[in-house]
Amino acid sequence: MAGPADSLYIQQLVELLAVVSSSPDEASAVQNAVERSAQALEAEVAAAVIDGKVVASIGFPPGAVPHDEIVAMAGQQHSELDVPGLGDSPTVTASWAGSHPGHLVLARWGAPFQVEEQNLVRGMARVLELTLTMLRTLVAEHAMRESLQERQRLLEHLSAIQRAISHREDLQDILDTITEGARDLLGDGIGLLWVRDEPDSGRARLAAAAGTRPVDPADRPLVDLTAAAPAGEAMVTDRVAVRHGEELQSKMLKLLGPGTVHASMAAPVHDSGVLTGALVVASCDPTRRYSAADEQTLSAFAENVSLALTDANTLVRMRQARHDPLTGLASRGLFLEQLAQQLAIADGDGRTLAVLFLDLDRFKDINDSLGHAAGDQLLTLTADRITAQLRAGDTASRFGGDEFAVMLARVDRPQDAAGVARRIVTALAEPMRVADQWLRVSVSVGVALSSTDGQEPAELVARADLAMYEAKHRGTGGYAIYCDR
Amino acid sequence: MGEEVHNRRWLGVGRSTQADSGAAATEAVREARAGPDPKLLIVFAAITHDTAAVLAGVARAAPGVPVIGCTTHGEIGVGGPADGTVTVAAIGGVGLEVATCAVEHVSGRQAEAGYEAASCMRDVSQPHRVLMLLTDGLVRDQESIVRGSYRALGAGTPLFGGAAADGWRMNGVYLFKDGHVLTDAVIGAAIASEAPLAVGVGHGYRTVGQPMIVTRAADGRVLTLDDRPALDVYLERLDAPPEAYTDPSAFTDFALPRPLGVQRRSGVEARNLSTEVDLEGRSIGGGGAIDPGGLTWVMTGDEQSILESVDTVCRDTLDRLGGNDPIGMLTFSCAASRAVLGDDGIRREGERLQRWAGTMPFAGFYTYGEIARNHGIDGFHNQTLAVLALS
Numbered sequence: 065m066a067g068p069a070d071s072l073y074i075q076q077l078v079e080l081l082a083v084v085s086s087s088p089d090e091a092s093a094v095q096n097a098v099e100r101s102a103q104a105l106e107a108e109v110a111a112a113v114i115d116g117k118v119v120a121s122i123g124f125p126p127g128a129v130p131h132d133e134i135v136a137m138a139g140q141q142h143s144e145l146d147v148p149g150l151g152d153s154p155t156v157t158a159s160w161a162g163s164h165p166g167h168l169v170l171a172r173w174g175a176p177f178q179v180e181e182q183n184l185v186r187g188m189a190r191v192l193e194l195t196l197t198m199l200r201t202l203v204a205e206h207a208m209r210e211s212l213q214e215r216q217r218l219l220e221h222l223s224a225i226q227r228a229i230s231h232r233e234d235l236q237d238i239l240d241t242i243t244e245g246a247r248d249l250l251g252d253g254i255g256l257l258w259v260r261d262e263p264d265s266g267r268a269r270l271a272a273a274a275g276t277r278p279v280d281p282a283d284r285p286l287v288d289l290t291a292a293a294p295a296g297e298a299m300v301t302d303r304v305a306v307r308h309g310e311e312l313q314s315k316m317l318k319l320l321g322p323g324t325v326h327a328s329m330a331a332p333v334h335d336s337g338v339l340t341g342a343l344v345v346a347s348c349d350p351t352r353r354y355s356a357a358d359e360q361t362l363s364a365f366a367e368n369v370s371l372a373l374t375d376a377n378t379l380v381r382m383r384q385a386r387h388d389p390l391t392g393l394a395s396r397g398l399f400l401e402q403l404a405q406q407l408a409i410a411d412g413d414g415r416t417l418a419v420l421f422l423d424l425d426r427f428k429d430i431n432d433s434l435g436h437a438a439g440d441q442l443l444t445l446t447a448d449r450i451t452a453q454l455r456a457g458d459t460a461s462r463f464g465g466d467e468f469a470v471m472l473a474r475v476d477r478p479q480d481a482a483g484v485a486r487r488i489v490t491a492l493a494e495p496m497r498v499a500d501q502w503l504r505v506s507v508s509v510g511v512a513l514s515s516t517d518g519q520e521p522a523e524l525v526a527r528a529d530l531a532m533y534e535a536k537h538r539g540t541g542g543y544a545i546y547c548d549r
Numbered sequence: 550m551g552e553e554v555h556n557r558r559w560l561g562v563g564r565s566t567q568a569d570s571g572a573a574a575t576e577a578v579r580e581a582r583a584g585p586d587p588k589l590l591i592v593f594a595a596i597t598h599d600t601a602a603v604l605a606g607v608a609r610a611a612p613g614v615p616v617i618g619c620t621t622h623g624e625i626g627v628g629g630p631a632d633g634t635v636t637v638a639a640i641g642g643v644g645l646e647v648a649t650c651a652v653e654h655v656s657g658r659q660a661e662a663g664y665e666a667a668s669c670m671r672d673v674s675q676p677h678r679v680l681m682l683l684t685d686g687l688v689r690d691q692e693s694i695v696r697g698s699y700r701a702l703g704a705g706t707p708l709f710g711g712a713a714a715d716g717w718r719m720n721g722v723y724l725f726k727d728g729h730v731l732t733d734a735v736i737g738a739a740i741a742s743e744a745p746l747a748v749g750v751g752h753g754y755r756t757v758g759q760p761m762i763v764t765r766a767a768d769g770r771v772l773t774l775d776d777r778p779a780l781d782v783y784l785e786r787l788d789a790p791p792e793a794y795t796d797p798s799a800f801t802d803f804a805l806p807r808p809l810g811v812q813r814r815s816g817v818e819a820r821n822l823s824t825e826v827d828l829e830g831r832s833i834g835g836g837g838a839i840d841p842g843g844l845t846w847v848m849t850g851d852e853q854s855i856l857e858s859v860d861t862v863c864r865d866t867l868d869r870l871g872g873n874d875p876i877g878m879l880t881f882s883c884a885a886s887r888a889v890l891g892d893d894g895i896r897r898e899g900e901r902l903q904r905w906a907g908t909m910p911f912a913g914f915y916t917y918g919e920i921a922r923n924h925g926i927d928g929f930h931n932q933t934l935a936v937l938a939l940s
Contacts, residue, residue: 079840099696099926106814106925108704122926124703149705173704173924412755412854457759 076104080188081371084195093199094120097192101170104188105156105181109147109171112192113138114164123147123171138167145171156182158189160337168192190336190374197367221245221365235376239272242372243343246365247274250329250358252347254321257369258295259333259341261286268299268341276320287316294330295342302339304359305330310350317346327352329359331366335373343369388462390440391447396469399461403471403521410474410514418481420470421510421528422450422488425540427466430503438499445498446505449491453484469525478513478545485509485543493541506541508532513546558642558742559584560877560939562910564626566634570599574606577637583910587611587641589649589738591879592618592725593625593914595633596716600723600730603635608728611639615649617736618725619683619713621914622884627906629899630915632716638879638912640939644743648672651726653734659690663697666737670702673741679748679937681879682710683736686722686917689769692929694735699926707748708928709937710920711881711913719824722917744940745873749866750921752883752933753858754819756810756846758786766841770834771809771822774845778831783809783822786847800826804833805888808932810846811839819848819932821885835931850932852894855886856901859934863905866936869923873940878906880913881935887915 080100087093094112098120102110109123111134118131128148137145137155144152156177159167168189170177177185233241239257247255255274261267270284279285289296293314297305306329307313313325328346332339343366386398394402403419410417424446431439443466450460450468457473470488475481489509495502510532512524527546535544563580565573578590590611594603600620607616624636640647648669655662667680680702684694691712698708713722724731740746761782765772774782780800784793787807792799804823811818825834839845867875880902887895895915902911919935922928 079843083840102926104814108924108926122700125701128703147704149703409755409757 076184076188080104081191084191087195087199090196090199091120093195094192097168097188097195098122101168101185101188105170105172105177105185107170107172108150108153109145109169111169112166113169114166134169137169145169147171147173156185158182158186160189160193164196166193166196187374191371195371221249235372236272238372238376239369240274242365242369243272244274246343246345246362249361249365250345252345252352253323254317254325254328254344254346254348256295256320256344256346257333257341258287258299258344259373260289260299263338263340268295270320271341273320275322277322279320285316285320287314293317294328295344298330298332298342298344299339302332304332304363306354306359308353313346317344321346321348323348326350327354329354329362331359331362333366333373334370335377340373341369342366391444391462393447393451393468394459394461396461396463399459399463399469399471400521400525402459403524406471406473407514407519407521407524416475417514418472418475418478418484419512419514419524419528420472420481420485420488420543421463421512421525421532422468422470422507423532423536424466424492425506425508425536427505430498430505434499434501441498442496442503442505445496446492446507449494450488453487453491469528475513478511481511481513482543482545485511489541489543508535508540509543510535511543511545515548557644558744558876558939559640560910561639562627562637562877562912563639564624564628564631564634564636564912566631568633570594570602570635571606571609573598573635574603574637575610577635578607578610578639581637581639582611582641583639584642586643587614587639588645588647589640589740590614590616590618591638591640591738591912592616593621593636593638593912594618594723594725595624595635596620596622596714596718596722597633598635600725604725604728604730606635607637614639615647616725616727617649617681617683617738619711619736619914620715620723622714622716622917623887623895623915625880625882625899625902625911625913625915627903627910627912629903630895636912636914638877638910640740640877644675646673646675646739646741648739649726650737651724651729651731651734652737653731655685655688655694655733655735659688659693660697660700662735663694663699664701665697666694666735667698667701669737670706670739673739675741675743677744677746678739678741679707679709679746681738681740681937682708682920683724683738684710684712684918684920685724685731685733685735686712686714687719688733691918691920692927695920695922695928696926698737699922699928707746708920708922709748709879709935711916711935712918712920714884714915714917717884740939742939745870746940747866747869747938748921748923748936749862749869749938750919750930750933750935751858751862751865752819752850752930753855754808754810754817754848754850754932755854756817756848758847760812760844760846761786763839763841763843763845766839768834770825770827770832771839771845772830772832779833780826780828780831783833783847795828797826797828800828802888805885806850808848808885809839810848812844812846817846817848818930820845821883821931823885850886850889852890852897855890855894856897859898859901860905862934862936863902866938867905870938870940875909875938875940877909877939878902878911878913879937880911881916881919882913883919883930883932883934884915884917885932886934 111121150173153171154176243255257272258268259271294305333341512527531546561583563577565576567573650669771779793803808819822833822835921935
């Protein structure tokens with residue numbers, strides 16, 4: 065699980081998503097989004113500007129909303145807004161394009177918005193935009209469909225997906241739910257989800273499939289994006305593509321279909337505003353004809369895929385900013401933040417925690433002789449072996465280069481920390497398969513235990529670092545405990 | 550007990566331990582009336598009192614003076630915390646303005662009621678303003694009441710107040726507005742002054758262990774944590790005694806000092822989920838919303854941490870007066886904190902408040918929820934001390 069600071073942004077995005085997607089209409093969705101974003105960022109003012117007008121706001125008494133200033137603010141990235149009773153307050157703005165371009169504007173007294181908070185606001189604007197598009201699609205859908213029962217089914221499927229997103233289910237499960245839902249809703253035999261392989265790639269990979277011949281999850285089909293197939297057309301034109309007739313079906317559909325496919329339809333899917341995939345339904349019924357209402361239904365579903373992708377990827381991007389991209393361990397900043405929190409708690413509970421500082425011996429030689437790729441592989445294996453020695457609640461971090469740090473959240477005696485240090489030294493002494501060679505590296509570990517004098521996290525790490533040098537001095541592949549004498 | 554501490558504006562406090570409700574109210578009001586031109590009487594009455602008689606006694610002692618107030622889970626004031634009393638704070642003098650209103654039939658339209666309760670702010674004009682709210686502590690979703698008031702007033706007006714209590718009887722709290730005893734209501738009091746008013750709030754609880762995800766929540770109740778029944782997960786985390794799993798009152802006793810924490814940008818907020826346990830459905834609920842999808846922690850506090858937070862809140866509130874001399878404080882503390890502190894602990898809490906007050910008067914009550922907002926758009930709290938200081 066991500067650390068508390070990390071989780072806060074994730075939590076706020078998920079909560080916004082849950083609140084906004086459960087709103088019954090556009091007006092309440094916008095007002096809820098505005099209030100929830102202000103709440104999440106502890107801002108006094110939030111407003112949504114759509115088509116050049118303030119359509120929802122909080123923080124001003126009714127009749128005193130400074131419409132012109134807020135609209136002007138929406139055009140700029142950073143500025144200040146004069147909030148009556150508080151004064152000039154820093155603002156943050158996030159915009160979206162599309163058929164109804166809009167802006168989310170927030171102002172907070174006394175505390176400028178940090179980079180992570182600006183990212184969060186951008187993510188929130190995206191969630192709002194997608195929800196609005198979906199609600200508008202549903203309005204069109206309502207007008208077209210007379211069958212209350214069918215509308216009910218559509219809403220049930222949509223809420224099932226939104227629940228899955230809110231409950232942080234695995235992304236693959238969410239995509240499977242959407243694909244299965246689209247197939248079931250349209251009453252078709254086959255549901256497929258194609259997602260672009262790489263951001264600028266001309267190929268798409270099958271991300272989820274329902275009602276097809278078995279697909280090996282480890283070997284999902286990859287196809288070139290051409291207008292010949294409906295998915296390709298939807299991903300090229302950014303519009304719903306329909307194919308009626310056996311002879312017009314793509315080779316891949318013929319391959320995946322349980323029988324002869326007679327009709328297929330694809331709707332485009334976006335990730336953070338970029339056209340990135342297509343949701344496809346297909347039928348083996350020779351009489352199947354897709355109506356305009358069917359196209360709207362698939363579009364609504366595709367918006368949900370976009371929401372899931374945007375949400376999940378925003379979370380991944382947020383997480384990456386706080387984790388070492390190579391090893392996935394906590395970044396130095398995140399580690400020190402968590403250490404500070406745990407030190408405060410340990411201080412209150414009268415318990416001790418330990419910091420281990422690790423430095424690989426001979427890493428530079430390996431990196432120089434076998435190359436950076438081998439060096440990276442070695443670091444990844446090292447990270448895995450370190451984390452394998454830890455308990456839940458302990459945290460490992462890559463500090464940079466070949467330096468790692470570990471926080472043991474609870475140690476009853478110095479021997480406990482020494483025991484973990486010994487296990488890590490032993491685990492890393494085992495040969496590693498890197499660049500087709502068996503390599504032996506060793507590690508020097510310094511151990512420092514927290515004291516009861518309100519210690520700073522950096523100081524505790526510095527002590528562990530000193531002890532690490534002592535260990536290195538004694539010879540490679542060992543550990544030393546910091547002693548305050 | 551009350552005394553005139555300022556030439557123009559004053560706050561006075563009176564208290565009576567008399568058993569006769571009318572006589573107690575009359576005595577407390579007379580003592581609280583510490584200066585000329587009283588603008589507002591704020592009455593805190595123990596649930597054991599006859600509320601109609603209390604209001605009659607108040608009217609006898611100060612006819613025509615606006616009155617607001619409520620029943621309590623203990624009265625706070627000069628001389629320490631007390632049960633069974635009528636405790637009254639009075640404010641008045643030149644340079645102070647007050648307008649009050651009452652909104653009834655709050656359940657089901659909390660946000661609207663909060664919005665309407667803020668309407669009294671239209672009737673004052675002095676530059677320094679606070680909207681004080683007294684709410685029915687048994688009404689759900691108190692956050693929405695506060696949000697409604699914020700929608701009406703915007704960022705420029707601090708909010709302060711508390712949820713009326715009934716000494717853990719949980720079957721009926723009462724609010725006072727002039728001669729009327731109300732339930733399912735919100736009382737709004739616009740307090741405006743020529744000199745600064747300051748609001749402060751804080752709690753003395755800390756998180757324990759790893760966070761849990763609120764996987765299902767609805768209507769102010771937490772149904773599941775980490776996809777399992779919330780009641781069981783919560784008790785297992787705390788290694789609770791067996792009776793807390795099966796006996797509602799044992800559960801409440803165990804859970805009162807152990808709120809759930811909700812992560813916010815500026816810290817972890819405490820949510821008391823001790824009062825509405827559902828042993829059949831294995832869910833927990835109480836004084837404040839917890840949203841699905843959010844992270845939550847078990848929290849604990851002790852006498853030392855709570856008393857330290859009293860210091861922090863008082864220091865912060867008085868600092869916000871910007872160097873102006875305070876004339877008195879309203880001090881609203883959480884009923885759940887009484888469970889942690891015990892009778893000796895709340896006496897020491899009172900001493901701590903007295904130390905910060907010095908010679909100036911202060912009064913308040915033990916609430917079913919505290920209201921305090923300076924920044925952001927939220928202002929409903931659990932397990933906190935909320936203070937309004939007047940200068």
